[in-house]
Amino acid sequence: MTKLKKAEKSWVFYYFRSLNGLIGFTILALLILGSLFALFHATPYDPVAQDINSMLKPPSWHHIFGTDQYGRDDFSRVLDGVRRSLAVSFLSVSIAAFIGLVLGVFAGYFGGFFDTIVMRLSDVFFAFPAILMALAIVSSLGHTWLDTAIAIAIVYTPIFVRVIRGPVLSLREMDYIKSARVLGFSTPRVLFKHVLPNVVPIFLVQIALSLSWAILTESGLSFLGLGTQAPDASLGLMVSEAQSTAAFAWWTLVGPALALVFAVVSLNLVGDGLRDSLDPTRRSV
Amino acid sequence: MSILRNRITTKILTVASTLFGISVFVFVVLRVVPGDTISSSFGIETSALTPEKIASLKAYFGIDKSLVGQYWTWLSGFVSGNFGLSYHTGVPVTSLTLHSFPVTLELALLATIIGVTVGTLLGFYSASQPGGRRDFVGQIFGLMALSLPSFVLSTAIIAVSANKLHYFPNGFEYAPPWVNIGLNLQQMMYPAIVLGIAVAAPVMRTARSSFIEVQDKDFIRTAIGKGVNPRRVRFVHVLRNALNPIVTMTGIQFGYLLGGAVIVEQIFALPGMGRQILDGITKREYATVQSTVLIVAITFVLINLLTDFIYQKVDPRIR
Numbered sequence: 001m002t003k004l005k006k007a008e009k010s011w012v013f014y015y016f017r018s019l020n021g022l023i024g025f026t027i028l029a030l031l032i033l034g035s036l037f038a039l040f041h042a043t044p045y046d047p048v049a050q051d052i053n054s055m056l057k058p059p060s061w062h063h064i065f066g067t068d069q070y071g072r073d074d075f076s077r078v079l080d081g082v083r084r085s086l087a088v089s090f091l092s093v094s095i096a097a098f099i100g101l102v103l104g105v106f107a108g109y110f111g112g113f114f115d116t117i118v119m120r121l122s123d124v125f126f127a128f129p130a131i132l133m134a135l136a137i138v139s140s141l142g143h144t145w146l147d148t149a150i151a152i153a154i155v156y157t158p159i160f161v162r163v164i165r166g167p168v169l170s171l172r173e174m175d176y177i178k179s180a181r182v183l184g185f186s187t188p189r190v191l192f193k194h195v196l197p198n199v200v201p202i203f204l205v206q207i208a209l210s211l212s213w214a215i216l217t218e219s220g221l222s223f224l225g226l227g228t229q230a231p232d233a234s235l236g237l238m239v240s241e242a243q244s245t246a247a248f249a250w251w252t253l254v255g256p257a258l259a260l261v262f263a264v265v266s267l268n269l270v271g272d273g274l275r276d277s278l279d280p281t282r283r284s285v
Numbered sequence: 286m287s288i289l290r291n292r293i294t295t296k297i298l299t300v301a302s303t304l305f306g307i308s309v310f311v312f313v314v315l316r317v318v319p320g321d322t323i324s325s326s327f328g329i330e331t332s333a334l335t336p337e338k339i340a341s342l343k344a345y346f347g348i349d350k351s352l353v354g355q356y357w358t359w360l361s362g363f364v365s366g367n368f369g370l371s372y373h374t375g376v377p378v379t380s381l382t383l384h385s386f387p388v389t390l391e392l393a394l395l396a397t398i399i400g401v402t403v404g405t406l407l408g409f410y411s412a413s414q415p416g417g418r419r420d421f422v423g424q425i426f427g428l429m430a431l432s433l434p435s436f437v438l439s440t441a442i443i444a445v446s447a448n449k450l451h452y453f454p455n456g457f458e459y460a461p462p463w464v465n466i467g468l469n470l471q472q473m474m475y476p477a478i479v480l481g482i483a484v485a486a487p488v489m490r491t492a493r494s495s496f497i498e499v500q501d502k503d504f505i506r507t508a509i510g511k512g513v514n515p516r517r518v519r520f521v522h523v524l525r526n527a528l529n530p531i532v533t534m535t536g537i538q539f540g541y542l543l544g545g546a547v548i549v550e551q552i553f554a555l556p557g558m559g560r561q562i563l564d565g566i567t568k569r570e571y572a573t574v575q576s577t578v579l580i581v582a583i584t585f586v587l588i589n590l591l592t593d594f595i596y597q598k599v600d601p602r603i604r
Contacts, residue, residue, distance in 0.1 A: 123299065124306035127582045129545030132562065136314050136578065139566040216434055220548055223436045224563065236436070243440050243552075247448030257437045264432035 014277035021273020027266035031259075035083035038076075045073035047080040047233045056249045066251035068241065074255045077233035082259050084234050088145050089214035092152035097207050099153075100160020101199075107161065108168025109195060119165075122158035130155045134217055138226050148227045152214050163206045167199050201278035208271035212264045219260055235260050300586055307582045308363075311575050312356050359575060368580075369572025371565070378576045381561055386580070389550070389557035391462065391469075393542035395477035400484025401535050407485065408492025408531075413519075415497050423493065430486035438479050439552040446475070455553045476553045480546060484538045491534040495527040502526070528599050536592030543588075544581035 015021045037043055045063075051071035059066045065074035107115040125133065134151045141147035171177055172195075180190050221227035222236030230237060238256035246253035334342070350358065362369060368378035411423030447453035454471035462469040499505065500523055508518045547559030558577055565573030 120299075120302055120306065123303045124310055127303055127307055127586050128578060129541045129543075129581075129585075131547055132544050132559075132578060132581065135547065135563070135566060136311065136574070140314050212432070219434060220436060224548060224551065239434075239437055239440055243443065246440055246444035250444070253437070253440055253444065257441070260434055260437060261429075261432050264434075265428060268428060268431060 011277045015273050018273045018276045020269045021277060024266045024269025024271075024273055027262050028270060031082055031263055031266065032086065034079045035086050038079040038083040043073075043076035043079050045076045047076040048072065048231045056245065056252070058249070059251050065255040066249065068238075068252050069245050069249075074238075074251060077238060078235070078255045078259045080233040081235040081238055081256060082263065084145060084228060084232070085215050085218055085260075085263060088149045088152065088218045089211050091146075092149040092214050092218075093156065093207060093210045095149070095153035096156035096210065097160055097203070100157045101164055101203060103157075104161040104164025105168050105191060105195065105199070108165040109172055109191065111169075111172075115165075118161060122161050125155070125158040130213070131217060131220060134221060135224075135226065138221055143226060143229055145228060148218055148221055151221075152217050155217070156210050156214065159210065160203075160206060163202055164199055167202060168195060171195055171198055201274070204278065205271050205275045208267050208274055212267035212271070215260070215263050215267070296590070300590065303586060304579075304583060308360060308575075308579055309356070311578045312359070315571050315574055316352060359572065363576060363579065368576035371570055371573045373568050373570065378573050381573070382558070382577065382580060385556055385558050385561045385577075387461070388459070388555055389543055389546065389559065392473060392476055392480065392546060392550070392555060392557060393539055395473055396480035396484055396542055396546075397535065397539045399477055399481025400538065401488055401531070403481065404485035404488025405492045405531060407489045409496060409524075411489070411493045412496035412500065420493075423489065427486050427489045427493075430482045430489075433482070435479050435483050436548050436552060438482065439475070439549060442475050442479065443552070455555070459554065459556050472553070472555065476546070476549045476555060479549055480542060484542070487538060488531060488534050491530045492527070495530045496523060499523050499527040529596060532595055532599055533592060536588055536595070540585040540588045543584050544578070 016025070038047070049072060051067070053071065054063070054067050055071040056069055057063055057067045057071075063073050063075065065078055068074055068077070103118050107118040133155045137151035137154055138147060141151060177190065177194055180194055185194075218227060219234070219236030219239070222234040223240045224236075225240070228234035228237055230241075235256045239253060239260075242253035242256070359369060366379060368382060370377055371381055374381075407423045407426060411420045411427075414420050443453065447456070454468060455475065457468065457472070459472060460468040505518060505522055508522050509515060513522075544558060544562075546557065547563055549555075550557045550559040551563060558581060562574055562577045562581075564570075565577065
């Protein structure tokens with residue numbers, strides 16, 4: 001009985017046994033909590049409220065991340081920036097993941113002409129750097145956060161297609177899938193019950209990694225002035241503004257930089273944790 | 286149909302169709318842009334232009350034809366080496382590119398050399414003690430380098446160097462290497478380091494797992510068991526067999542640097558391809574953006590082909 005119990009342990013158990021996964025999850029949870037404060041306007045100060053009397057103040061108990069050149073509270077701005085970054089990356093990766101999963105499964109499972117078309121299209125998207133692609137799309141869509149999200153979604157969809165299609169292609173040739181077909185199982189049943197569960201691990205890991213890239217892309221676009229527009233807070237925009245102030249007010253750069261690094265690190269660690277816990281051969285006992 | 290089954294023919298057809306797809310994609314994306322060259326040149330004065338003036342300007346800019354016509358004019362020009370005209374400066378995109386391509390190429394080469402050297406060495410260092418202290422140090426570096434956005438690092442470097450050390454070579458006008466090699470290298474230093482670190486992270490991760498995988502192989506155990514010098518085993522047997530993924534990763538990273546260094550080129554005021562594209566986008570210059578992006582894509586595809594080729598040279602098993 002005990003042996004059976006052990007085998008029943010879900011991947012969640014193994015996920016939290018990995019140090020990477022645990023640290024990543026904790027940081028990410030804190031960042032999400034912080035952005036919830038920003039979402040409900042519960043930040044210490046209004047992120048866009050200027051205060052001429054407290055310009056470029058170093059960190060103190062009143063302003064724990066200091067203030068910027070307009071006297072705005074950097075901590076509130078960082079929280080609001082994290083909220084925006086997370087919102088853009090979650091939305092864009094959700095779109096990319098969904099479309100990528102559907103196209104990848106269909107292309108891999110059915111093959112043929114549809115597969116060829118999908119793969120040729122993804123070749124096109126892979127032939128130039130993601131940031132260039134995002135730049136071009138953003139310049140044609142516009143500069144609201146929704147436009148940024150759509151641009152990033154378009155850029156990352158082909159990655160999901162490729163990551164999903166590969167395993168589906170080899171699954172299709174597996175004996176148990178073949179026998180399922182021979183037994184006369186309907187295509188939806190084969191796809192949902194037998195193919196999909198096997199690509200879930202890769203899919204989840206890819207989602208975590210893509211979220212971290214999406215945050216980098218979003219902040220890069222904002223840094224170039226092609227994402228979130230002033231006076232709204234965004235981590236990339238804050239770093240861009242810090243270009244003129246960082247030399248004598250280091251905190252204007254450190255606040256948003258730390259938030260960005262923590263966000264990206266946490267998602268990478270979550271990805272590592274997921275990879276280790278979802279793949280039985282990599283589990284540490 | 287037999288000609289289609291030939292590997293090289295297939296490869297060439299694939300590359301050609303990819304490039305065709307890219308040209309269409311870039312062309313279409315830019316046409317969706319609200320506003321055109323005219324409204325971006327004249328700003329709010331556009332409304333003061335008479336219809337005749339607009340018509341003649343449209344003819345001048347070549348946007349009076351149908352979309353298919355415009356596409357055809359651009360593509361046939363591109364193939365013959367005429368990349369169009371940058372209207373704001375009056376300079377042909379071909380000559381702009383002749384100036385910007387070497388800048389980007391030099392930067393990409395330097396960054397790749399730094400990144401691959403650091404990444405491979407660190408990967409080797411990490412793999413020499415999997416799960417141990419060395420591995421921990423290497424992995425922390427890899428994670429940090431992967432997570433530190435290049436524009437954050439660049440901003441920090443500028444803040445420290447220009448204001449504390451009073452040294453900032455990029456404040457001067459860009460000097461090509463054949464004019465002033467000393468100044469040129471100084472100007473390339475910071476951006477190459479920033480991009481080098483960005484390249485080092487994925488190379489390090491790839492190198493580490495590749496080394497670890499090869500170390501566990503039977504032929505390595507055999508070599509050690511035979512009494513081959515352990516140093517020789519690590520530097521000859523392991524290294525040689527672990528190179529393939531590193532070569533692939535290097536090719537990918539180098540390709541990305543050729544067009545993906547937009548932000549770093551912008552920050553360090555290097556007049557490369559990335560800045561040319563960014564300028565073109567902000568000024569709505571179709572010809573500049575289309576042609577430059579297509580050049581980047583062609584270079585990228587060619588580098589991938591080259592990587593495939595090197596891959597086959599390094600690994601006889603693939604031939």
